[in-house]
Amino acid sequence: MAVVIITMTSYMKKEYEWSAHICAPKEYPIEVYTGAAGGYFFSQMGGFSNSGWGCRIGDSDIKAPVPDRLDMTWLSYVDDKFYTGEWKLPVEKIQQLFDEGYYSKRGLEAKTEAYNIINIGLGPKGMVVVWVAGTDRQVEVARFQASETTLDPKLITEEEKYMFREGYSSHRLENNHVISQDLREYITKNGYPPSEVYEAYREKYLWKPKVILPEGCKISRLYIKMCNGEFEDPFDRPIEQNYRAIPYGFQIFWSVMNGKKEQEYVSRIAFTRDKEYWAKYLEAGGNNEIPSDFNKNEIRKLFKEYIDKNKPAEMVIKIDPTKQTDNSWVTDFYIEQGGQKYNLSQVCQDSGKLN
Numbered sequence: 001m002a003v004v005i006i007t008m009t010s011y012m013k014k015e016y017e018w019s020a021h022i023c024a025p026k027e028y029p030i031e032v033y034t035g036a037a038g039g040y041f042f043s044q045m046g047g048f049s050n051s052g053w054g055c056r057i058g059d060s061d062i063k064a065p066v067p068d069r070l071d072m073t074w075l076s077y078v079d080d081k082f083y084t085g086e087w088k089l090p091v092e093k094i095q096q097l098f099d100e101g102y103y104s105k106r107g108l109e110a111k112t113e114a115y116n117i118i119n120i121g122l123g124p125k126g127m128v129v130v131w132v133a134g135t136d137r138q139v140e141v142a143r144f145q146a147s148e149t150t151l152d153p154k155l156i157t158e159e160e161k162y163m164f165r166e167g168y169s170s171h172r173l174e175n176n177h178v179i180s181q182d183l184r185e186y187i188t189k190n191g192y193p194p195s196e197v198y199e200a201y202r203e204k205y206l207w208k209p210k211v212i213l214p215e216g217c218k219i220s221r222l223y224i225k226m227c228n229g230e231f232e233d234p235f236d237r238p239i240e241q242n243y244r245a246i247p248y249g250f251q252i253f254w255s256v257m258n259g260k261k262e263q264e265y266v267s268r269i270a271f272t273r274d275k276e277y278w279a280k281y282l283e284a285g286g287n288n289e290i291p292s293d294f295n296k297n298e299i300r301k302l303f304k305e306y307i308d309k310n311k312p313a314e315m316v317i318k319i320d321p322t323k324q325t326d327n328s329w330v331t332d333f334y335i336e337q338g339g340q341k342y343n344l345s346q347v348c349q350d351s352g353k354l355n
Contacts, residue, residue, distance in 0.1 A: 015063050015240040016098050021056040021119045024049045027192055028124045028291060029178050031075045033082070033151070033163065036117065037067060046190060047074075048321075049122070050178060052130060052289030053198065054138060054229025056119050066095045067118070070130070072146060075123050078192065081125040085146035092119070093141050097132045103234065104136050113137075121229060124195035129229060136223075136233035143202070182280075197295040201227040204243040205325045207335070209312040213254055214321065219262070221253040227290055241312050246303050247271070248290050250317065253354070264354040267319050267329055269347055271299045275327075278350035285355070298346045302335065306342060313337035319351070326351045 020037035024030040032047020037189040051057055068091045073084040086260045097115045104113040126146035156164060172178050179187070211219060225231045228245035249270040255262050270277045272291030281288040294300065307313055318332035329351035335342045 013065060014095075015065055016116070017061045017063050018066075018098070018116045019061045021117060021169075022047065023051045023053065023055050023057075023119060024122045025053045025124070025193075025198065026050045026183060027187065027292065028076060028078050028177075030077065030122045031163065031172075033073055033075055033160070034212070035072055036354070037070070037072070038170060039121070048178075053121060053123070053227075054119065054225075054231070055289055056133065060156070061116065066091055070120070070128075070142075070144070072120070072122070072128065072153075073149065074146075075163060075169070076122075076124065077172050078254075080123060080169040081096055081120075082097045082149045082151060083127065084149040085126070085144060086171075087128075087142070087144045089130065094132055097139070097141070100135050102134060104134075119229075123198045127195070127198055131229055136231075138229065139233050140202070140228060140230055154314045154328050160206065183292060189294075190208075193292075194314075194339035201229075201245060201290075204228075204245050205307055205309040205311070205313065206241055206243055206245075206311060207307075207315060208239045208241045209250065210239075210314045211252055211254075212316065212318040212332070214256070214319075217254050217256045219252065219254045223249075223251040225249040227294060243309075244290050246300060247315070248294050248299075249288055252317070252319070254319070256317065265321065265351065266354055267317075267349065267351040269317065269330060269349045271346060272342070272348050273297070273346055275348050277348040282350075284344065299318060299344060302342050302344070306340075307335065307337055309339060321351070 007116040021355050022032065034181045043273065068089055070089050073082060075082055098342060100349035101112040101114045103110055113136060114134045115134045118133040119133050119138065121129040123129065128144040128146055130141060130142040132141050162168065164235065168326065209222065209224065211222065213219065221233050223231065223233050224247050226245035227248050230245060233348050253264065255264045268278050270291055271294060273293055276292060277291060314336045316332060317330060319329050320331045321329055323329050324329065327349050330349045333344045334345060
């Protein structure tokens with residue numbers, strides 16, 4: 001069981017429009033007991049999360065200063081424990097991101113977009129990660145560690161007692177809305193991802209994607225989702241080398257002129273053995289998340305055993321829309337570093353027209 005208590009007091013008088021979110025790995029769902037984030041207040045009545053690591057569910061904005069402290073207490077169903085902690089947030093770093101924003105390019109238009117979300121990830125064994133996000137980008141700003149705690153029964157209200165019933169956590173884990181049937185079957189067969197993988201996911205390497213399209217085609221957007229919860233849509237072309245975590249998915253939006261009309265396409269790639277990954281994503285309304293088998297996928301093994309994290313590498317993706325089936329348009333997929341080429345085969349892909 002997990003309890004989350006978040007209190008953030010203001011650091012400076014300057015106010016921003018922002019929202020706070022809580023997320024948790026889909027395999028390690030949590031429930032808030034009580035908490036607050038600046039002007040945001042969380043409780044057991046609305047504090048359940050299994051959205052996926054780094055994912056967020058929409059919420060309304062408030063206008064308030066950047067918070068400077070984080071206090072949390074939460075219930076982890078899988079651990080069947082309460083965690084708590086109090087930390088000082090990197091206010092200057094958060095405020096700088098809020099002030100500067102990030103460049104976003106759509107077609108020929110480039111403009112500065114705002115960071116306006118503080119996303120709080122509650123991982124297994126009391127792991128806490130804080131990201132700052134906008135529509136097209138999310139960056140990690142802090143990593144904390146909570147401690148196990150026992151709550152005073154005298155402080156538990158009548159409305160909160162359900163969380164403390166014997167077997168409550170195990171009962172929740174049997175609910176298909178908490179752990180989906182597909183995920184439960186995977187866990188039964190393969191076990192839970194080790195809690196330490198979420199720490200390992202934070203490791204970064206110096207790499208960039210390189211997309212090869214047929215002549216006359218152009219990229220409009222390129223979403224990269226990384227296993228550490230960060231994501232980006234690089235606005236610059238060509239994309240710069242940068243320290244990034246290992247990616248678990250790409251969504252490449254591209255187009256070509258067909259007479260006077262611009263035909264738009266999308267090519268989606270995820271590193272998983274699950275060939276239904278993108279079908280589930282589209283059915284769920286577009287909330288893709290780290291594949292359940294990602295910690296065992298070949299891309300992690302490749303990066304860990306062969307890629308030097310401090311030497312430039314390219315992830316090459318070649319797309320050929322003349323292929324008959326939409327799950328075979330990505331014809332070449334490999335990582336290249338120092339003259340060595342490492343092919344990637346454990347992928348699920350999906351491509352097609354957008355209009």
